[in-house]
Amino acid sequence: MLRSSLEQQCPDRTRPPDSDLPIRSLGQQGLTQATWGPEKGREGSGESERSRDKAAIKIQAWWRGTLLRRSLLHAALCAWIIQCWWRLAHTRLSDRRRRIVLQLYARREWAVVKLQAMVRMWRVRRRYLRAQAAARLIQMRWRSCLARGLLRGRYQITATGLVMDMKLWAVPSKPRPCILPCADSGAGLRVSKT
Incomplete structure (x- = not known):
């Protein structure tokens, strides 16, 4: 136009x-x-050209500075976004690792507790079976003595041991113990002769 x-x-x-x-x-x-402005060749044209060049240089410097500031701001924003993402990813990763370590610890603890419970149960069961066998032996001997009519008495189980009150009716020709004393119990036996 x-x-x-x-x-x-x-x-x-x-x-x-x-x-x-x-x-x-x-x-x-x-x-x-x-x-x-004045044409070339006139007086003072060099000064106006220099002032124009200086003004152009100032405008170009301002524009380059603006572009540089924009690019630096853009780079800073990109770095900030990457840092935020990395912090979030690192937090998630550390939470996942912490959860895995906690699960492994809980499994080990559960296994240890289970093993301890099994060992305790085995020991208690063994003790119970020994006591049961001893009780059966005592009951068998007691019943055999009662069946023969040699002993009359009563027994009582307390927290400290076995308390018995017995009476002998007849002495057999061959002495045979009806009740075997237990070596580890401190229970005393009272035998009365009539």
Whole structure:
């Protein structure tokens, strides 16, 4: 649009009518631009060119600084996003590891408790079976003595041991013990003869 209006006003494309402004061609497109200020060759044109160059340098420096600040801000935001993601991922990973370690610890503790319970149960069962066998032996001997009519008495089981009150009716020709004394119990036997 600017080109067509300038060509209509000034076919030689050197200057617009009624103006002192020179026309410069811009690039390959053939665009023209009017420059404001004195032409080259006039006095003081070098100072105005220098001031324009300084102004252009200032504008370019400002623009480069703006682009640099934008890119630094973008890089800082990207780094911040990566750091936030890594913190979240690291927290999840450490929680998962902590949970696995806790589960392994709980399994080991459960296995130890189970093993201890089995050993305790085995020991208690063994003790019970020994006591049961001893009780059966005592009952068998007691019943055999009662069946023969040799002994009369009673017995009582207390916390400290076995208390018995017995009476002998007849002495057999061959002494045979009816009740065997237990070596580890401190229970005393009272035998009375009649």
